[in-house]
Amino acid sequence: MTMNSRAEASNIELIRVIVNYGLGSKLIKAAKRHGISGGTIILGKGTVNNRLLNYIGITDIRKEIVHLAAEKESAYRVLEKLNKEFEFHKPNHGIAFTTTICGIFGTKTMQCKSLEEESGADNIMYHIITVIVDRGKAEEVIAAATKAGSKGGTIINARGSGIHETSKMFAMDIEPEKEVVIILSEADKTEAIISMVRDHLKIDEPGNGIIFVQNANRTYGIHK
């Protein structure tokens, strides 16, 4: 159980890297080589800066958004290495940024302090709960979350692999399909939602998914 161990400060970082289509898998592979246990890729579309193409409407460059999570020191170390390898400082080579995670469940390689302290101290009203599960289970996640008082959730299709899911076909890595569920919850309901989802989807057993929580500094459009 990851929940019980407490560290001094919020110490997990979420790394997000936006790269051109096709680089996502390579990036995860490189990150794994540097010690990160897994990652999730979401497909996205980028924009072009060209007036003619904009007029015609050929504007979609396919992108991949890679999500990796790691403890702060190793996150920065890995990101530095990835930066060298993928040359983010050059134009059109991708963008990387990190944000802070204040709670993570479903992985043994990272441990994080519990949530209550965080929300108490900063008077944060809302949390962003992100749940990554196998394809087809997002509905269950939302059902469980709703039972615990969540108002809804957004599902994004993704693919990715953790430490248990490294398989190869010929020279090609296979990354299983995932679903990412994003739920905005009121800070006092977060605990209930998370424990409900953890129970229902057995997140604490290895290979069943991952949950992480981030603070939302400001929200609009949420109605009570």
Next chain:
Amino acid sequence: MSVIISKLIEVLYSVLPITAIVVFLNFTLTPIDTPLLMRFVFGAVLIIIGLTVFLLGVDIGITPIGNMMGSAIVRSNKIVIVVIAGLLLGFFISIAEPGLHILAGQVDAVTSGLIAKRNIVVVVSIGIAMLLSVGLARIVYNFPLYKALTVLYGIIFALALFSSPEFIAIAFDASGATTGALMIPFILALARGVSQLKKDSKSSEEDSFGLLAIVCTGPIISIMIMSILAKTDKITGALPATETLSTSIITPFLLNLPFIAGEIVIALAPILIIFLVFQKTAFKLTRPALRRVLFGILFTFIGLVLFLLGVNTGFMEVGSIVGYKMAAIDNHWYVILAGFIIGMVTILAEPTVNVLTHQIEEVTSGYVNRKAVMVALALGVALAVTLSIIRILIPQIQLWHYLLPGYFFAVAMTYFIPKLFVGMAFDSGGVSSGPMTATFILAFTQGVAEAIEGANVLLDGFGVIATVTMMPLIAVQILGFIFKIRTKKGGLNDNEQ
């Protein structure tokens, strides 16, 4: 510009292999006359430019139209509308398809007019219309694809018992001929548009494929029924001779241009008209969005015309000459090997393959990699062409010796592999018989048949497309099987499903 360049690179990867193989053969085993070779190279350039423009056009034109239409039809929430929309869309798109008119003309010729061209065009279009309705209804009622395919191929098997071997070949070819480069992206997008509304993400994903597979059975069933009703069991006539060769390099392209452009205008017209009707009544797109779609249609038109011009004028003759000269070599292993390699590289340049593999990647968020599907398809078609050549070399082998066990195996496999791959596999069958296969591979095998004594160019020519359509069903399903084995989580008890 990077959008266009990345498309261009993708196209180069798919067209250069076949170009390189033919040029290589020219300097080694099968020298080609200089004007022909020049025309081939010029054709390859047209194909590269045309394919790039076409695919860009499909991305911003045909695919969005199909997606929006699919969603709009289902949002009506009335089965009557789904069925009627399926019938109308299927009928008008199919009746405008140039491939169908060519095939109908051929059937008319070989039956000495017993089955009139106009009747075939109308009957096949009705067949496609009905099965498009069935396919759409299947998605909204959650009827499993593998069961639907079992029923449909069961009907085909039953009809085949009453049809002559020649007509079985023609019927299966018809399914490849009618689902052309415009219809396929549209139907794929339509299926995606309908199924993306589903809340259950698994079935939403699975049902993004399989509509094309169902539509493809339409022409087979309708032609078989026609031949049984018309009681034509023998092929009596002969095909009219093909046009004479010319030594000029550019002139044939110019002569073909207005003809091809006219065909594509007619083929695109129904999609454009239906889109404009929907735009007025249902879509109500903003100006930039509307402009984007219209540019997409324009690009689709320009690209497809350039592509077909390159294929028909530059590639076809070369295909038949390479086939003829290869088969004339005493050692038949050469022609068998050549068939394998040509099958493998031709399918890569098929426009619809590119569209399907992109949709697969998008729907599965990249889990099913394009390259993996391409490899499976290439190997499948390579084997199919090899089998077709062997059939020409050994007259004892009949087409149904391939089709019967092949389709039986393909349908049986649907019960064991991940359901996602069932739709993909059967869709890729329809996809693999696009304009490239229908010209280059067909010309190659006909060239081989001409050189082999005792082979009948006409009879052996029919049925090649059928074999090419069949093998990907098996190849992609085997790929699915490998994926199934490989995606298990290591070190864990697989407690899913």
